[in-house]
Amino acid sequence: SQKIEQNxxxxxxxxxKTATLTCNYTxxxxxxxxxxxxxxxxxxxxxxxxxxxxxxxxxxxxxVTFDTTLKQSLFHITASxxxxxxxxxxxxxxxxxNTGKLIFGQxxxxxxxx
Amino acid sequence: DAGVxxxxxxxxxxxxxxxxxxxxxxxxxxxxxxYQQALGQGPQFIFQYYEEEERQRGNFPDRFSGHxxxxxxxxxxxxxxxxGDSALYLCASRDRGASYEQYFxxxxxxxxx
Numbered sequence: 001s002q003k004i005e006q007n008x009x010x011x012x013x014x015x016x017k018t019a020t021l022t023c024n025y026t027x028x029x030x031x032x033x034x035x036x037x038x039x040x041x042x043x044x045x046x047x048x049x050x051x052x053x054x055x056x057x058x059x060x061x062x063x064v065t066f067d068t069t070l071k072q073s074l075f076h077i078t079a080s081x082x083x084x085x086x087x088x089x090x091x092x093x094x095x096x097x098n099t100g101k102l103i104f105g106q107x108x109x110x111x112x113x114x
Numbered sequence: 115d116a117g118v119x120x121x122x123x124x125x126x127x128x129x130x131x132x133x134x135x136x137x138x139x140x141x142x143x144x145x146x147x148x149y150q151q152a153l154g155q156g157p158q159f160i161f162q163y164y165e166e167e168e169r170q171r172g173n174f175p176d177r178f179s180g181h182x183x184x185x186x187x188x189x190x191x192x193x194x195x196x197x198g199d200s201a202l203y204l205c206a207s208r209d210r211g212a213s214y215e216q217y218f219x220x221x222x223x224x225x226x227x
Contacts (some may be wrong), residue, residue: 004156032214034214034216036218041220041221042220043218043221044157044204045218046215046217049214049215089156089157091156093214097170098170099214100145100169100170100208100210100216101147101159101162101170101172102147102149102157102206102216103159104149104156104157104158105156106154106155106156107155107156
């Protein structure tokens, strides 16, 4: 069956460290993979998109990698801050006629302690 | 520039009733998608509308239906509500011709008792 898995346990790290979140998928061939941030009681906010032919994407303190052989994406936040505490969601888009039909993982909650 | 707006914010309904949720997309966006998010889970795709037609549908029963208006705003209707329909309903919009990222609204919290 098709599955997207993110770290189910919350990730607790110290301020200033790098947070690494994992997204694994099976039985999908995504054309794009997106990462979103969601705060309690609010809608997800888009962070980064990476295409299947890209290995890495960066935006300020954020970095995403995409390994279609391992069927895995890693999301890194460097120099983490307490304000980065939130739930982070990965989402696959299979593209073509399925473009826009995002398939989300369950999310990983990140807690950055001062 | 207003982002995606949804109404109402919260709603309490009884089993068997019907509900209509509303969404206005971000300015310049022509495509609207609806998602259902249960507590502690990621959003699940319900359907996507553009050019006033349903273009894609997720694994949801026919009790879930929608509509898109000429101004790109959209409605989600759920008939014969079940307790399991209690969730956060999210609307997302994008410019189909420009990008793949989706902009989400704050959601409507639906509670079915």
